[in-house]
Amino acid sequence: MIDGAAIPAWPAVGSIAAGVGTLALIRYLARHRGKPGAGWFLATLLAQATWCFAYGVSLFTFDPVVRRLLESLVWFGIVWTGVTFLAFALEYTGRGHVIRSRLFAPFAAVAAITTLLAITNPLHGLLWTDFALDPAFGAATVSYALQPWAYFAVGVATVAVASAVFLLVDTLVDYGPLYRREAAAVATSALPPGFALLAWTAGVGPVPQLNLAPVLFIPHIVLDAYAFGRAEMFERDPTALRAAERTAIDDLADPIAVVDTDRRVVRVNAAARDAFALGDDEAVRLTPLATALPFDLDLTDPDPVDVRSADGRRTYAVSVSPLSDPAGTPVGHTVVFSDVTERERRRQQLEVLNRVLRHNLRNDMGVVHGYAELLAEELDDDHHHRMADAIERRSGALLALGEKARTVETLLAGEEATPLALGALVERVVADCREEFPDATVELTVRDDPTAPFPETTVAAAVENLIENALRHHDDAGVERPNGGAWTRVTVAREGDEAVVRVADDGPGIPEGELDAIEAGRETALQHGSGLGLWIVHWAAAAVGAETDFADREPRGTVATIRLPLGDAWTASASAAASTVERETASETAGE
Incomplete structure (x- = not known):
């Protein structure tokens, strides 16, 4: 019964106010049903509302029988608030599969058993004994002796909440500012009622029989309202990032192994298991990489490796990348095997x-x-x-x-770049071409002489083949020489942050089919070039990050331009040349 003479006590009013605020939050968040974690968070709020209303009403109730029933509902709220909050954190952070695993089942089992014990406690006293009214602040507070299972249940609920907080903070650390405000608000909101519950369980404080956890759900609700209202927590979805992290390695066609700082296998993807006949993750986890792989591998300076498989002999290039945690501490390496057979x-x-x-x-x-x-x-x-x-x-x-x-x-x-004056390099190329084509006229103008780390043979090959192409395919009908003979002008200049080499001629022009073939990256039966000259120009330019352009010249001929970027671009590794040549020469050979 409600004692009509009692003045409404502030713990009761505060608990009921927290319950009303929780219902308001449930109503606001109901529109997010279907979003990752939203269903479980609504369940958390329902358990929380049950706890707050049951405790608030119980503080007005001095009837021992009704008071015991309301205390059972309080325990329902205590255990299920923690368990559902953990389920929310798991699903929201992209770990929803754990809820259906053996790891989560004990939490749910403890909550279910505790609920049953709370309802039937008068029959067995396994949750508490010596139940008695012990009023404080005009409220019907009670005192009773908690039994081992009660301590265990509170401990499990606390572990569930702490685990959920850890998962949310982990999201904060992993994804930076994207989820920082939301995760921080929700993680912090669990602390006030959590500490109050532990204090009540331990029987500490000036009024040990008073459980302040329901009252302290008020700041909890304020923080949740901020996270789910202003910060729109359910409008952002970290599960997408978590799923991307989980599937990115598995979806790659290249074999990948992740090792720790002791070079023990932490994870391998499906491609690695198939390529190297490895077992599943559990079979190779924490196995030294040297033992798991069917070949020797030096992670410091890895060479390509050959592997025999059902598909024959395969060759893999190996690249090793260091792994660090958010604080920058080295934690291992990612080893990628690229099939270069x-x-x-x-x-x-x-x-x-x-x-x-x-x-x-x-x-x-x-x-x-x-x-x-x-x-x-x-x-x-x-x-x-x-x-x-x-x-x-x-x-x-x-x-x-x-x-x-x-x-x-x-x-x-490939070729290493060495400091070289471009004008001097082109001058030597022109001299060689004049010797090879003594009847032709080759003019040279060096307006600037940029010096940079040039790969000498590569650049020389591009310029030489442009000049040769102009002279070898000249039709003796030019306009620059009185007899119409072969003529070309080579110009070296600096334009901004580029060194520019132009080769102009007055010949018949380059057939459109040859330029189309090079632009397409391969030759076909309908686009067949007359030789390797323009391909060499194309490959050599690509090797050093240069741009090539061919334009008509008035009144006759072609102007070929090579734009060589000055600065860091010249330090590009020689492997760029090899990969470009391999790919496009393969296409040209296929076209033959």
């Missing part, structure tokens, strides 16, 4: 092709070219003389192709 096979094919062109073709064509020269000198008949001259010219062209193959091999191998 086809690339290595293509590299071997290109090396063989280059060897054939450089040695067999050069030697045999050298013999043919020599005999053709002798034959042309000895033949008197004009018809046969023209035939011998054609043989000489064609064999010379094939010899030149062999030399270009040597250049391609240089690009494949």
Whole structure:
């Protein structure tokens, strides 16, 4: 019964006010049902409201029977508030699968058993004994002796809340400012009622029979209202980031292993298990990487590794990246194995092709070219003389192709950049071209002479092949020389943060099909270039991060421009050249 003479006590009023605030928050958040964690948080608020209303009303109730029943509802709120709050934190932070696992089941079991024991406590006294009214501040507070299971139940609820707080703080640390305000508010909100519950359980304080946890749900509600209202906690979804972290490694086609600082396996993805015949994560976890893998691997300076599998022999390039925690402390390494079998096979094919062109073709064509020269000198008949001259010219062209193959091999191998004056480099290239084409006119203008770490052979190959292309394919119908002969002008200048080399000619222009083939990155039956020259220009420029451009020249001819960025771009690793050449020479070879 309610004692009508009693003056409403502030603990009772505060508890009921907390219950009303909780119901208001439930009504506001009901629109978020279906969002990750929202259902469990609503369940937490229902358990919290039950706790607050039951305790608030019980403080007005001096009837022992009704008071015991209300105390049972208080215990329902105590245990289920903690368990549902943990479930909320798990689902909200992207760990919802744990709720359906064996790890979560004990929490739910303890809550269910405690609820049953609270309702039936008068029959067995397993939760408390010596229940008696012990009024304070005009409220119907009670005193009773807690039994071991009661302490255990409060301990489990506390662990559940502490675990939830840890998960939310972990989200704060992992995702930075994106969820900082929300996670901090919700994590902090659990502290006031949590400490009050522990103090009541331990029987400390000036009024040990008074449980202030329901009253202290008021600041809890204020913080929750901020997080879910102004900060729109359910409008943001950390589960997407958590899912991305969990699936990113597994979804990658490359084998990946994560190791700790002792180089023991922490995790491998499905691709690694398939490629290296590893067991599941549990089978290899904390196994030394050297023991788990079927080959030796030096993480300090890893070399490519060969692995035999059901698909044959595969080659993997190995890259190792350090892992650090949010504080910057090293915690391990990520080891990525990139399947480069086809690339290595293509590299071997290109090396063989280059060897054939450089040695067999050069030697045999050298013999043919020599005999053709002798034959042309000895033949008197004009018809046969023209035939011998054609043989000489064609064999010379094939010899030149062999030399270009040597250049391609240089690009494949890569080249270190060394400090070099661009103007001086181009001047040497022009001198070589003048010697090779003595009947042509090659003009050179060096307006500026930028000095930078240039990969000499690579840059020289690009400029040389542009000049050769202009002179070799000239049709003797030019406009710059009186006789219409081959002519080209090479200009070196600095334009802003770029070194620019322009090669202008007055020839027939570059066929559109050749430029289309290079722009497409491969040759086809309908886009077949006449040689390797423009491809070498393209590959060499790509190797150093340069841009190439071809424009029509008035009244006739072409202007080819190479823009070489000055500064850090020149320090690009030689591997860029190799990868570019490998990819595009493979396409060109496929087009043949």
